[in-house]
Amino acid sequence: MRLNEKTKLIGRRIVLVPYEALHVPKYHKWMSDEELRHLTASEPLTLEEEYQMQKSWREDSDKLTFIVLDAEAYSRDQDEIAAMVGDTNLFLHLDPDTDQQVAEAEIMIAEPSARGKGFGREAMLLMLKYAQSQSQLKLDKFEVKIDMQNTTSLHLFKSFRFAETRRVEVFQEVTLERPITPEWTSWLDEQVQLRTETY
Template identity: 80%
Template sequence: MHLNENTKILGRRVILVPYEARHVPKYHQWMSNETLRELTASEELTLEEEHEMQRSWREDDDKLTFIVLDAETYARDQDEITAMVGDTNLFLHQDPDSQQQTAEAEIMIAEPDARGKGFGREAMLLMLKYAQAQSQLKLDKFEVKIDMDNAASLHLFKSFTFVETRRVEVFHEVTLERPITADWIKWLDQQVDLRTQSYQ
């Protein structure tokens, strides 16, 4: 999606930047890890296929993605590749049951040393706030689909007051949803301050 191609989001611990071609080699290296692919329900791709996927994230109107940077590492080195720790994504679609405009959210902290530091929580809150604030997206709700064994992700989204709506044993997957209501937007505003800069 072109919506965020010139937008950098500044958090306390993390910085979110658009997914660019220069980020692909490190991202591809992450996704060579079988455990990470299983947790994210991802297929192993060649480097060229990964570049095609990056172009799809940039061009397609139903996809929104940011690369997550460790803000401290970036402040020290001014090098996005060194500072890369993960990514956060939204897939936009219309819910077939409710006809609501829905954004399926994903968060991945790929660097083992970056886990357990609050990066995933802040990055996801920033992504939810950014998307909710974009009037052109016309979102009604967020949802997540999480592997039943991924206790950390389940705990994270339940702490955002997402509620379980489906459990599909054959896919070993739990779906949680969060309608975008005035009360929840107020809660979100209390959790995170959305600060953006122009990204070139």
């Protein structure tokens, strides 16, 4: 999505930057890991296909993505590749039952050494706050689809006040949703301060 191509989101421990071609080789290396592909329900791609995917993330109007950087590592030498730890995405679509504009959220902390440090939580909160604050997206609710065995992600989104709405045993998948209400927006404001810079 062109919306965030010049936007950097600054958190306390992480920085979110647009997904650029320069990030693709490291991202591709992450996605060669079978466990990560399973957790993210991703298909294996060639490096060339990964570059095409990055281009679609940049240009398609229904996709929004940021690369997650370790802020401390990034502050040392401004090396985005060395500081990369994961990514966060939104897929925008219309709910066919309600005609509501929905953003399906994803978070991945790919670097094992970066897990368990709260990076995923802060990155997702920043992404939710950023998307909710963009009036042109006209969002009504967020949703996530999570593998039933992924208890860490299930706990994370329940802590964001998402509620389970569907469970599909055959796919081992749970869907949780969070309507964007004034009450929840106030709660989100208390959790994270959104600071943006030009990228």
